[in-house]
Amino acid sequence: MRLIIEAGRACDLQIKYISVLISPGAPVWAVQQRIDWQDCAFMFDRDLLKGKRILVTGGGTGLGKEISMGFAAHGAHVFICGRRPEILEQAVGEIRTRSGGQADALVANVRDPDSIEKMMADIWNTGPLTGLVNNAGANFLAPTETLSPRGYEAIRSTIMDGSFYAAQGCGKRWIAAGLPGVIISNLVTWVWTGSAYVVPAAMAKAAVHAMTMSLAVEWGPKGIRVNAVAPGPFPTENAWDKLNPLVETGVGATQADEVPLRRFGKMDELRNLMIFLISDGCSYITGDTISIDGGHHLAAPSTFAGLSKLSPEDWQRAREAIQASTRKEKEGRSA
Ligand SMILES: CCCCCCCCCCC/C=C/C(=O)SCCNC(=O)CCNC(=O)[C@H](O)C(C)(C)COP(=O)(O)OP(=O)(O)OC[C@H]1O[C@@H](n2cnc3c(N)ncnc32)[C@H](O)[C@@H]1OP(=O)(O)O
């Protein structure tokens, strides 16, 4: 099957069409990925993050890799971590080549506080970080009543414990040295809506949302800003494998037509928000969680959001039906 997809250039609105040859049933994430980095629109000064040293947990794949790419392309030295050395090395090579910037990888398991502490010590041996992105995540669809304690623990510890220990590892070093710092956590809009069938992830992300507000206040006087982003659907291989494994699971959260802007998010759009939040120009924003979801979480099932699919003819029929009801109701009036 030959599928034509559209890749927008944010700055000059030039639209380019890219043909992608895929086999029937090819995953959506595969055709949604940015294909040509050289085409990327830069809305910030290319030196905006010069001198910054930023750790992106889970930066070897998916959104973490794309965010790291954006930081490196704007002058930052990025550090990425994960549990798979080969994946990390490949990612570092790709980031260096595509962005022309600096990148290094460290193997670390964010579920393990000792592993995080060792990673922080190794990085600080070469100089302090200026920023941290808590991006590492774990998730899978499952009815809550079927989850084992180990299944729950795998998700909770990656998201909640990992974000806490990484934030604490940076924060204590910045405070001891009297240095400023920036922390951004990559959450999800479920921090406001919750979500069925991914309860441990929704709970853990909500906990990091609480950490964001709490630490912003506690560490604000020390010059440390703490914010978060809450993306809607940005197709990645892992997220779609875990959250849309079957044709039958292709509902709601992973469907572009459920998004008011009628499409998934683009990596450039997430990168631009992250670059802004981590930059010095964003110095008065702290404690906030900013959604980047095309309005998705506002189109909740408890609203009439689904009606946006009605045609003008449907609306006309609806109007006639409502007016017929009103006429009937009026017949019984005596005043
Ligand atoms: C409606 C609102 C709209 C919102 C719109 C947003 C739409 C998109 C939102 C996306 C949000 C976030 C997405 C993500 O985070 S995607 C990230 C996906 N990536 C990953 O998960 C990477 C890391 N993954 C892992 O490490 C593993 O996948 C895992 C999480 C499973 C943990 O790995 P571990 O090595 O510890 O795993 P084990 O295999 O030993 O399993 C541990 C226990 O978990 C149980 N398990 C595993 N899979 C399942 C399953 N599918 N169902 C039930 N239980 C499962 C496994 O059996 C182990 O338990 P037991 O030993 O007791 O059997």
Ligand SMILES: NC(=O)C1=CN([C@@H]2O[C@H](COP(=O)(O)OP(=O)(O)OC[C@H]3O[C@@H](n4cnc5c(N)ncnc54)[C@H](OP(=O)(O)O)[C@@H]3O)[C@@H](O)[C@H]2O)C=CC1
């Ligand atoms: N894709 C989407 O639509 C959305 C994603 N998000 C969030 O964005 C983040 C990235 O998701 P996405 O890119 O889609 O998925 P990925 O699975 O590609 O990214 C998860 C990354 O986290 C790393 N990771 C997982 N567990 C650990 C661990 N114990 N220690 C260190 N690193 C770990 C993984 O590497 P490894 O397994 O090698 O350790 C992987 O690189 C997640 O936090 C997710 O919740 C939020 C909203 C929407």
